[in-house]
Amino acid sequence: GAVVSQHPSWVICKSGTSVKIECRSLDFQATTMFWYRQFPKQSLMLMATSNEGSKATYEQGVEKDKFLINHASLTLSTLTVTSAHPEDSSFYICSAARDRAGELFFGEGSRLTVL
């Protein structure tokens, strides 16, 4: 199947710092990528839809100034958690759409811990 790589897989940072997470589609071009947040023992919560070359679309309740998304190329989207606080600690997962048929492939996730 298609491969989506996410980096870093885990990161620990101090409160107030910013953290960048990368999502790459390794063997296909993805015009659309998605960012999710997952709390322990819960389902995935869609944060935003990232479209190559345009602004991301954020879900209701997600602060766009807090979670900056950039989709600069057809194979790379980044999520930057700005001025991170302990409540931002979570598992962040990206996904990429390989074609318009709706099939999504997910990255391995990034565990963020804010001290």
Next chain:
Amino acid sequence: GENVEQHPSTLSVQEGDSAVIKCTYSDSASNYFPWYKQELGKGPQLIIDIRSNVGEKKDQRIAVTLNKTAKHFSLHITETQPEDSAVYFCAASRRNYQLIWGAGTKLIIKP
């Protein structure tokens, strides 16, 4: 609003037995139904999917059935193995990529 209900939340089966996870969706316009397997600390992995023009799809030990009239779809795993232990999520979509997720089922395979 649109939602997907998934049952059970936890399922424990003996190794070698079959496991069935069921989902119900509310949006009758949904036309794409994927199933994902998520292992601890990892991202979800697509294991099988079905579209609304098909009633059943099988891939080795895994099968998915869809009943559009009842708005139900189910995941069937036969001859379960320890490596099948994971959390399984169903989802439904009627627009490209916009998945509505179930709450997940923790599948435990007892040796």
